[in-house]
Amino acid sequence: MPRKKPLIDLPELPAALAFVRSGKHFVLTSHVNCDGDGVAACLALQAILRSRGKSASVVLPDPPNSQYNFLEGWEGIETASSLPAAKTERLIVLDCPALTRIGKIEEYITEGTQVLVIDHHQDSLPFGHVNLITTKSSSTSELIYHLGMALGFQFTPAVAEQIYMGILFDTGGFRYALTTPTTLEVGAQLVRAGARLDLVADRLFNNQSLPVLKLLGRALESLQLYCEDQVAIVHLSHANLDGGMDHIDVVNYGLMVQSVEVSVAIKEDTPRKYRISLRSRQRVDVRQIAAAFGGGGHTRASGCRLEGDVNQVRSQLLAEIEKHL
Numbered sequence: 666m667p668r669k670k671p672l673i674d675l676p677e678l679p680a681a682l683a684f685v686r687s688g689k690h691f692v693l694t695s696h697v698n699c700d701g702d703g704v705a706a707c708l709a710l711q712a713i714l715r716s717r718g719k720s721a722s723v724v725l726p727d728p729p730n731s732q733y734n735f736l737e738g739w740e741g742i743e744t745a746s747s748l749p750a751a752k753t754e755r756l757i758v759l760d761c762p763a764l765t766r767i768g769k770i771e772e773y774i775t776e777g778t779q780v781l782v783i784d785h786h787q788d789s790l791p792f793g794h795v796n797l798i799t800t801k802s803s804s805t806s807e808l809i810y811h812l813g814m815a816l817g818f819q820f821t822p823a824v825a826e827q828i829y830m831g832i833l834f835d836t837g838g839f840r841y842a843l844t845t846p847t848t849l850e851v852g853a854q855l856v857r858a859g860a861r862l863d864l865v866a867d868r869l870f871n872n873q874s875l876p877v878l879k880l881l882g883r884a885l886e887s888l889q890l891y892c893e894d895q896v897a898i899v900h901l902s903h904a905n906l907d908g909g910m911d912h913i914d915v916v917n918y919g920l921m922v923q924s925v926e927v928s929v930a931i932k933e934d935t936p937r938k939y940r941i942s943l944r945s946r947q948r949v950d951v952r953q954i955a956a957a958f959g960g961g962g963h964t965r966a967s968g969c970r971l972e973g974d975v976n977q978v979r980s981q982l983l984a985e986i987e988k989h990l
């Protein structure tokens with residue numbers, strides 16, 4: 666049978682394929698506070714590697730959100746905190762823009778460790794020996810689809826579902842601008858391979874407890890508009906986050922307000938230490954705003970960290986955002 670033409674042209678792919686083909690034992694990981702794309706990409710790549718007779722373990726810096734527990738392979742995910750650091754000959758870092766973001770997994774790297782990076786962030790650093798980094802892909806999970814195809818992998822319903830969930834997570838259900846025609850084509854192929862699109866969407870987007878939903882209500886009460894109603898800011902206190910609010914992408918709610926161009930969520934991770942999420946509708950490159958505070962991400966979605974008094978943090982952010990409006 667003639668080989669199908671790939672859906673995407675990735676000049677970086679052959680080196681990544683060689684990396685995967687020549688190794689025998691792999692450890693797969695992602696960034697701290699691993700998100701849906703990272704978890705899904707790790708699990709799908711694990712299945713692909715195992716189908717080729719290789720050993721592959723998924724070891725994350727910290728425990729992932731149990732929201733993804735319907736994915737096959739979930740029970741096998743290990744966390745670095747529960748393991749003695751082991752030497753690894755081949756480490757694959759997925760959906761992670763910098764080596765500084767893999768937390769305890771850094772201890773797995775010794776002089777002999779070969780590292781492959783697979784990522785789609787704009788500001789991703791090529792910190793691997795081999796780097797499959799491209800912004801042409803909606804998500805790292807989409808990249809794993811292309812990698813699997815190039816390896817001749819027969820997509821099972823379970824792996825199709827993993828990848829489909831990762832794509833759905835990063836594209837907000839095929840809605841964000843990083844969704845490309847290829848993303849939609851990949852989505853169609855995954856549904857053909859058996860991904861249950863209704864189930865995945867339901868697990869991903871309708872998966873809150875009543876107390877968390879009520880907390881969201883209270884968090885939204887704190888939402889305020891600035892800069893002639895073009896900026897929305899919501900603040901989640903440490904107590905709110907502890908109650909389970911962390912699993913709701915509260916920042917997206919600000920963009921539901923018609924006039925808002927930039928939406929910000931200030932999340933107090935630990936007292937006086939904040940994780941900032943930034944989203945924009947159309948004009949503003951929030952990656953630049955995040956970068957001003959040492960963070961990064963994508964044009965429409967990015968993040969950074971700040972410390973101190975919440976009012977001060979809010980003013981700092983507003984001063985930077987104003988420059989971009």
Ligand SMILES: [Mn+2]
Nearest residue numbers: 702760804805
């Ligand atoms: Mn991603």
